[in-house]
Amino acid sequence: MITTSTIAQILVNGLTSGAFYVLMALGFTLIFGILRLVNFAHGEFYMLGAFVVYHLTTQLGLDYFSAVALSALVIGLAGMMVEKTVFAPLRGRELSMLxxxxxxxxxxxxxxxxxxxxxxxxxxxxxxxxxxxxWLAFPYERLLVVGLTIVVLAGFYLLIKHSTLGKSLRAVAQDGEAALMQGIPVNRVYAIAFGLGAALAAIAGGLIAPIFSLHVYMGQAALLKAFIVVILGGLGSIPGAVVGGLLLGVAESAFATLFGGLTAEMLGFLLIMGVLLWKPTGILARADG
Amino acid sequence: MSELLSVSGLSKRFGGLNAVSDLSFSIESGSIVGLIGPNGAGKTTVFNLVCGQQQPTAGEVRFEGRVVNALPPFERVRLGMARTFQSTVLYTDSTVLENVLRGLAARSGPAVWSGVPGLGRWRAYRDDLHRRAFDLLDFVDLRDVHDITARNLPYGHQRSLGVAIALATSPKLLMLDEPVAGMNPAETAQMAQLIRRINQQGTTILVVEHDMSFVMQLCGHIIAVSNGRKLAEGTPDQVQRDPQVIAAYLGDEDVAA
Amino acid sequence: MRARSSRYALAIVIVAAVVGAWLVPSFVHGNFWLHIFDMMLINAVLALGLNIILKTGQVSLAHAGFMAIGAYASAQLTLKLALPFLAAFLLSGILAAAVALLLGRVILRLKGVYFILFTFALNEFIFLVSKDAVALTGGNTGLVGIKAPTLPFVAGSLQTKAQFYYLALAVFLLALAFLAALYRSPFGRAMDAVRESEQLAEATGYDPMRVKLIAFVIGSFLAGLGGSLSAHFLRYIAPFNFTFWESVNFLLMNIIGGSFSLAGPIIGALILTPLPEFLRDYLLWQQFLYGLILMLFMRFLPDGVTSAIGMSVRAVVDWVRTPRRKGAPVAAETQP
Structure with a gap:
């Protein structure tokens, strides 16, 4: 029986997982947009982020919020180093990078x-x-995930739209060679983009850690969600990652409530199969995309 | 002479924009026809509509009297409509010879099992294919570089190779998309020479070009378009004197070129 | 002259390799190594199947999914319908090919990264189905008691790993011979054309969709056959045999060996199949080393071992020839 509170519950759960999907997809799509890299390791930065938060809080006694921030910083820097050592030498060879x-x-x-x-x-x-x-029951820990995601998204938006770095990122995403001609330090932008993507994944890991238990293989499932979201929203599209993430979260939540968990799990695949066949560049892509 | 290609009422809309509107023209068998127009006049769209790369919103493309609207590009090639590309689209990682062989082999060949040594007429087929490939390379003057990887060729040679690949499909109509774009005067003269020789062998030519002087001296018949509409049609002299053509080109610095 | 003598050399190498491969069970004793040799051949069939798909420029991460289709089909056809092995074996290939034909019409429109992402998801989808469709697949526990292969005119079944070896070798050689012929035929040229420039291929009279579809169907057929072989070899299959990582493995065999020749996937299967065994002494670090080796390969040998060998052989040949070639007209050889 579908009541107002059922719908509210679907939205609460959908928003929580949607917020998490958005954070995962955002970094993934950023890295693809700038580096043309399908980052299969994206889920691992998420896992690392969760583990860093775990160690900082349980062993060093740091408070949760500082731990998440510090974890994002550490993983972001690690991501930049990884980009420099692993991917920079392979620039332009998409399959080798993949x-x-x-x-x-x-x-x-x-x-x-x-x-x-x-x-x-x-x-x-x-x-x-x-x-x-x-009509609504919203656990505070889930509200926290949604709230922090909104804060991170707002910060990310300001960074992209209103900073020099953001301008460089947009220029490189559009045309790396042209950006180089304009004197943008393209190599540094690549590293920063990767670091930023990794940091976003680490934040997602930190946010989700108190809700689910963490283990070293948690990245695979998160990666799959990021994949689905970016296919839905369009590879390299940041608004697409936000819309696609929320859409997937709410749709999954609705299917899980109405038809059970298994159908919800299959839903993602059916959605992307549909989208890929109907409009391979994603639902938010422009017609000429 | 008979009509090889005829286009009637051709239109193409992109969103709210009319890239081509109600364009009609025809090409006589054996002629060299130029399609000219200022930048953004819709030349390339017309070209793509004729080749089948894009579908028209309205109108008809007929080849040898047959409506080819519904045919994908590769089937139009099999009827005898070949094209070259504006940029150098080649099999860049393969040798010059292999590039031409691929053009030759597309339309026919022995069955799979003929590849097994001793079975079928594979060797005869291969020798025949190679002979025809070298004949073509002779024709476009690329025999000496036949074993060089296409990406390492000088620009002018790459453009000739593009023409050779198209010729390998034995076209009745060869459509050239800005064949001398980016070329120096010596290369341009060579390309004009090559196009005339192809024409002398009986192949009808359609050239889409920006370079006015090149088109004026090469083509017997010219169609001028602007904003997706036909402005004028006729001999180079007629078109050059047409007040509408002069107006459309006014301020376009390429007239002088 | 040179072409002829090198053709003889190639023929001798091939005959020697086949004879050598045929004699393996007479020299190799002990189940451990025979097991590895059997797996090498099965993997080589699968890697060859992926090679033909790669040859048209489509990078598929769903190869293990098609292998799964073949493996489950073959297992159930022999277990539930009691079909003889050979019939189940062929049907499993045909079933995988049929799925590829149905799916291919739509998914082969996707290019580059989009095709990779889709096939990744497809593999996960097939994996999920193999876990959840318990009636068909036995769910997480998988299917046990799959019978050893039987052959017409051969008494008993191929119980031992040595007996199985000959079956796997025969399948492998047939697959190899078929692909070698196909690659040399005009269709091979069509696949190269479509891979290098779909735009140009289409403008010279090739139907890219048809070429890609045929290659995808043949490749998936081989994946189905490989799946059937592995089911009847291991006698037990479960979803974890067909994860995304298995698909990556087949791709790696092609890349590490070099995907632009038929030798590539074979060499890749020879290297990668026993690799986990070599790394077994470092069991703890095995996974890390595997990843590290992969990254080093991409960094230093991106075109694979075959191309590296080819280049060094050519370098040696050039070095030997250099003095004699001095002053010789380069264009002389170009005359037919």
Missing amino acids: MSALGLQIAIQGVMAVVEGVDGFSIPSPVSGVYRSS
């Missing part, structure tokens, strides 16, 4: 499996309780 990203994915997972083991860990939630009204 295969290297696969290698990176396997390697990071391999190292973490040795260092952390394959068991699950959990982080205590920084907030507790549930916001309740007559």
Whole structure:
């Protein structure tokens, strides 16, 4: 029976997972837009981000919010180094870059499996309780995910639209060679874009860590979601990542409530099959795209 | 002479923009026809509509009397309509010879099992293919560089190779998209020479070109378009004197070129 | 002259390789190594199947998915319908090819990265189905008790790894011979043309869609056959045999070996199949090393081992020839 509160619950769950998908897809699509790289290792930065938060909070006693911020910074810098060492030498060879990203994915997972083991860990939630009204129950920890995502998105928007770095990023995304002619330090922009993407994934990891347990293989599923979202929204399109992420989150949540978890899991595939066949450049792409 | 290609009422809309509107012209068998117009006049769109790269919003393209609107590009090639590309579109990682062989082999060939040594007429087929390829390379003067990778050829040679690949499909109508764009005067003269020789062998030519002097001295018949409409049609002299053509080109610095 | 003598040399090498391969079970004893040799041949069939798809310029990450279709089909046809192995084997190839034909008409319109992303998702989809369609696939526990292959006119079944080896070798050689003939035929030229420039291929009379579809169907047929072989070799299949990582593995075999010749995927299968065994001493670090090796390969040998060998052989040949060639007219050889 579908009631107002069912619909509200679908939206609450859909927004939470949607917010998470948006963060994952944003970095993924940014990296593709700038570097032309299908970053198969994207899920691993998300996993690393979650683990850094875990260690900072449980072992160093840092508060949750500082831990997430610090984790984003650390993983962002690590991402820049990875770009310099692994991808910069392969510039322009798309297939080699893609295969290297696969290698990176396997390697990071391999190292973490040795260092952390394959068991699950959990982080205590920084907030507790549930916001309740007559028709809505919104756990605060989920509200926190949505709220922080909005903060991150706003910051990202300001960075892209109103900073010198943002201008450089947009120029390189449009045409790397032309950007080089204008005197933009293209190589640094590549590294920064990758670092930014990795940091966004790390934030997603930090946000999701208190809700689900973390383990070294958590990246694969997150990567798959990022894939689906960017196909829905259009590869390289930032508004597409936001719209596609929310769409997938809410649609999955609706299907899970109405038809059960398995159908919801299949839904993503059916959606992208539909979109790819109907409009391969994504739902938000312009006609000439 | 008979009509080889005829285009009637051809129109193409992109969104709200009329790239080509109600264009009609025809090409006599054996002629060299030029399609000219200032930048953005819709020349390339016309070219793509004729080749089948794009579908017209309205109108008809007939080749040898047959409506070819519904045919994809590769089937038009099989009827005898070949094209070259504005930029140098080649099989850049293959040798010059292989580039031409691919053009030759597209239309026919023995079955798969003929590839097994000793079966079928594979060797005879291959020898025949190579002979025809070298004949073509002789014709466009590229025999000496037949084993060079296409990407390493000088620009002028790359353009000749593009023509050779199109010729390999044995076309009745060869459509050249800005064949001398980016060429120096010596290369331009050579290309004009090559186009005349192709024409002398009985192939009808349609040239889409920006370079006025090149078109004026090469073509017997010229169609001028602007804003997707036909402005004038006739001999080079007639077209050059046409007040509408002069007006359309006014301020376009390429008239002098 | 030179062409003829090198053709004889090639023929001798091929005959020697076939005879050598045929004799492997007489020299290699012990199940461990025989197991690896069997797996090499199965993987080589699968990698060859992917090679023909790559040859048209489509990078597929769904090859393990088509392998899964073949493996489950073959297992169930023999288990539930009691079909003889050979019939199930061929049907599993045909089924995978039929799925490829149906899907290919639409998905081959996708190019480059979009095709890669789609096939990635397709593989995950097939993986999910193999986990969830319990009635067909046995779910997570998979299918056990798959029978060893039987052949007409051969008594008993191919129980031992040595017996299986000959079956796998025969399938591999047939697949190789077929592809070698196909690559030399006009269709091989069509595939090269479509890979290098679809635009130009279409403008010279090739139908790119048709060429890609035929290659995709043949490649998936081989994937189905490989899946059937592996099901009847391992006698047990489960979803984890057909993950995305398996697809990556087949792609890697082509890239590491070099995807522009038929030797490439074979060499790739020879290297990659035993690699986990070589890394077994470093079990803890095995996964990390695998990833590291992959990255190093992309950095230093992006065109694969075959091309590296080819280049060094050519360098040696050039070096040997150099003194004699001095002053010789370069154009002399160009006359037919």
